[in-house]
Amino acid sequence: MKVLILGAAGMIGRKLFESIAQSGMFGGKRVDEVLLSDVVLPLVPPGLPFTCSASQDDLPAPGTVERLIAARPDVIVHLAAIVSGEAEADFEKGYRINLEGTTRLFEAIRQAHGGSAPGEGYFPRVIFSSSIAVFGAPFPERIGDEFFNTPLTSYGTQKTIGELLLADYSRKGFFDGIGIRLPTIAVRPGKPNKAASGFFSGILREPLNGQEAILPVSDQVRHWFASPRSAVGFLHHAAAIDTAQLGWRRNLSMPGLSATVAEEIEALRRAAGDKAVALIKRQPDPVIEKIVAGWARDFDTARARSLGFVADKDMDAIIKVYIDDELGGKLPNY
Template sequence: MKVLVIGAAGMIGRKLLEQVAKTPNILGAPVSGLTLVDVIEPAAPAALADKAKCQALDLSTDGAAEALIAERPDIIFNLAAVVSGEAEADFDKGYRVNLDGGRALLEAIRHEGQREAYKPRLIFASSVAVFGAPFPEKIGDEFFTTPLTSYGTQKAIIELLIADYSRRGIIDGVSIRLPTICVRPGKPNAAASGFFSNILREPLVGQEAVLPVDDSVRHWFASPRAAVGFFTHAATLDLAKVGPRRSLMMPGLSATVADQIAALEKVAGPKATALIRREPDATIQGIVAGWPCDFDPKRAIELGFTAETSFEEIIRIHIEDELGGQIGV
């Protein structure tokens, strides 16, 4: 089986590949060929290095999508994106990467299928940002998409295209609407949601973190481990059970910033929470105010997707997966 991962240098891409390397049949069959691309050259896990081709590539540039699809991958993970804060700040870049790149990929698949029969599985990383306020207390599977950011709009458009190209038999596609992934390892990125991870990740290693919003802010979360599980499960899921509505809200945990801080104190003590410095940021507050905060994802749960049920569990997963089981505060 040939696998293409777009956005393979990102956090979820790297962790997905690590899981594939550890569990060879997790995508339904052994991987015979692996193409990994990102705007910086990604690296393959050692166990997959002999099967992998890694390259730096911008999907939105002329001919890039066609070159990737010419290899006719069986499963395509499209994880690449200009993240929320950056897409809002740089209108042109957000639409070029998040929309034009995604459509170029779909069109390359369509043209390859016109040349010779071809229908890959395409798994797209979407977001809760496809929803916009006002919200019900819990957002169910029937709630409409009215994004209030450019990033959310770009994701929603690609979701619609994936549903239509699947309906036309061009792809077998599904859009995975991710909760905010927390705790993200590594350094802060340009995502407006980055502080949700920062206020946990930095204090756990004895470093100060800035909190730009009120403690009362509520949001929808899942761990990186859960996110990888969403994508591997989607790779083997019978998509006939999904039907024509090819966008699925993933399970997660609804929690406030205060809940996060309380869980951090329970796991790491008051020395950790004392490292959180409150610096209100009106721009981030405005973006976050338009995001949903609680869901009732019945369809995904019935289809076998799972996530954490407490923030303490999310923090302990980060300590286990990223800190070798040790707290540095």
């Protein structure tokens, strides 16, 4: 099986590639070749159990998507996107990458499909990473599978449009698409960043590394989480699933864990003790509090769960993934 990963240099792209490289499998099938693409050149490590190549690409530039699908990948994982904050600040760039890039990709696949009879011609599985940003406040305490999409960011708008195109191209038989709306990923590895959501990971990650973290909101703030390992699991399952089960409703909110900041802190205490918790400094920030108040807190993802997508059990499990995968199972001496 050939796999194309768009956005392969991003956090999820790298984690997905690592998991494919380790097992030689994706979605339960043996992988012969992986093509990696990103706006920065993805790294190809030595000693892989399959052929692998990487390219540095501007997705919506003329010819890019046609070149990427020339090898006729069986599965295309589309993770490439300008993130929410940047798409909001740079309207044209966000629409160019997130909408035009996606449209061009889908169109190139349709052209390659070439109007073949059902069951014939090029017909890849396309996995589109969407986001809970397709929802906009006000919403119910738990957002169900039939709640409407009223994004309040350009990023969320672009993701919603991608979902709609994915569903229509799938319905018309041009490819076999599935869209998965990822929760906020925690514990996000790496350095702190300036994303408004950064503290959700930061208040766990920094103490687990023996460093101070800032908590800008109240302990009672509730949010929607999945570990990087769960996100990778969603992608494997999306590659393996029988899409006939989806009907034409090809886009799914992924299961996650709804937890408060207080629950994060208590799980940190259980994992690393009071000294780790003492590294969290409370510095209320009204700007961040206001942004976070507009975010979804909980979901009823009955549909995705019934289709076999599995979330993290609790915040302890999410912290354990970070300690195991990023810290080699070891905590610092506090």
